Amino acid sequence: MSQEPAVIDVPFEPHGLPPSVAGAAATTVSVSVTDLRNLRYDWVASAIPGRLLDAPLPIHSSFYETYHETPIKAANDVPRTIADALRGQLAAQGYRIGPDHADIRIGVIRFHEDIPSAQTMNNCFYNLIPETVSVVAIAAALVEVVDASDRPVFVKYYHAAHKVTPWCSPGQPIWAPSLLSLYRTNLIAAMRDMVGQIIGDSHFQEALAKGGRP
Amino acid sequence: MKGAVIALAACALLTACGSIRFAVPYPSVGTPARTPGAANEIVNVVAKDDRxxxxxxxxxxxxxxLVPSNDPAGALAGGMRAELAARGYTVAPGHAQATLDLVSFAVDFLPNDLPLQASPGAPGGTVIxxxxxxxxxxxPxxxxxxxxxxxxxxxxxxxxxTSNAPDARTVLSEAMQSAITGMIADPAFQQAARRAQ
Known part of the structure; x- marks a missing residue:
């Protein structure tokens, strides 16, 4: 018996608009994105330790299905959502979005949720073994800024981890819709944190100023 | 209830619940071919842990x-310095500066079947x-x-x-060495090391 993956949309949800940046109006930038994740089926979570999402092997069915574990995938194109988010935030800061000047190249490395194992969930569910249980959503990307001559002027790895703990209550149904909602909210928060780190980084802004003006 | 009972029973059987600290291996360096021109190039490697x-x-x-008892990023940077030296580079600061940023470092045990069937020495599954x-x-x-x-x-x-730490060490060592070798063998890395002198 194979289980259909659950699907959740993971949009970008900012907390308001970022403050404008001095000199941004004279700076033109473009954003391109590459998906560097090594995931099967675009999973963003499953009820197994999230590190498995990076594993190249298929998940053995008998063990996981016995424990009612289901992969969760994103309904939307996550790397594209991140690139669109960055464009929107940069435009809000006053930058002109267009080609031929600085290009911001985003390589999305990780975007998934680390969820405790089925065993931990069972322990928590039946309140047999007191454990601290938490869900951690992780977003990570390598960001490069290249100038109009294609020379790199900036490169940095950004990552955000958003943790919710505790989330498992004795007697709570394991696959309640509220859990999917929690995963979704946590992933959205990680995406927002990472995009916020990028646009708020003064070194990143300096690189845009250096590479984004004629 | 079944899952928890299985967990407790197997836990008692293996008497090995809890954390196991283990030393992350220092990647072994073989005898790689000398990189042409490396003798004229000076490269330094620093570690950064961004896990x-x-x-x-x-x-x-x-x-x-499984919890490392030492510094995985430092071990990888040390391995990279050793591999660069073996390929003929001079490893020292002041010229090309390579930052090795560790972003993921994990071991996953994919069991073949339910842990209920586990007994010491029985086939477990695949460790990755x-x-x-x-x-x-x-x-500079x-x-x-x-x-x-x-x-x-x-x-x-x-x-x-009772402990799968040796298995973790073995696969980690292999993956660490592959990462280092893969990076240094990349022609783009070698060109960058040259350009950055």
Whole structure:
């Protein structure tokens, strides 16, 4: 018996608009994105330790299905959502979005949720073994800024981890819709944190100023 | 209830619940071919640990949580310095500066079947190591000339034992070495090292 993956949309949800940046109006930038994740089926979570999402092997069915574990995938194109988010935030800061000047190249490395194992969930569910249980959503990307001559002027790895703990209550149904909602909210928060780190980084802004003006 | 009972029973059987600290291996360097021109190039390598949970667990085999007792990023940077030296580079500061950024470092145990059937020495499943690194090469005035992300895996069968730390060490060692060799063998890395002198 194979289980259909659950699907959740993971949009970008900012907390308001970022403050404008001095000199941004004279700076033109473009954003391109590459998906560097090594995931099967675009999973963003499953009820197994999230590190498995990076594993190249298929998940053995008998063990996981016995424990009612289901992969969760994103309904939307996550790397594209991140690139669109960055464009929107940069435009809000006053930058002109267009080609031929600085290009911001985003390589999305990780975007998934680390969820405790089925065993931990069972322990928590039946309140047999007191454990601290938490869900951690992780977003990570390598960001490069290249100038109009294609020379790199900036490169940095950004990552955000958003943790919710505790989330498992004795007697709570394991696959309640509220859990999917929690995963979704946590992933959205990680995406927002990472995009916020990028646009708020003064070194990143300096690189845009250096590479984004004629 | 079934899952929890299984967990408790197997835990008692293996008497190995909880955390196991183990030393991350220092990647072994073989005898790589000399890189043409390397003798004229000076490269330094520094480590940076950008894992989500530095110092925390790298994996879990059912009831055992594996925690490194040493510094994985430092071990990888040390391995990279050794490999560069073996290829003929001079490893020293002042010229090309490579930052080895460790972004993922994990061991996953994929069991063949339910742990209920576990007994010491029985086939367990497959253990997989994942090592993800970003290497950024900068010139002497700190301009980036190269940035590359590389993720590698290594896998082997494992057997249920009171400790699977040796299995973790074996696959991690292989993955670490693959990451280092893969990065240094990349012609783009070699060109960057040359340009950054």
């Amino acid at each position: 989500t949970d530095p110092g925390g667990a790298v994996g879990r085999n059912g009831w055992q949580t 190591a994942t090592v993800g690194i970003i290497v950024i090469v900068r010139d 005035v700190a301009r980036p000339v190269f940035a590359h992300y590389l993720q590698v895996h290594a896998a082997k069968p494992y057997y249920f034992n």
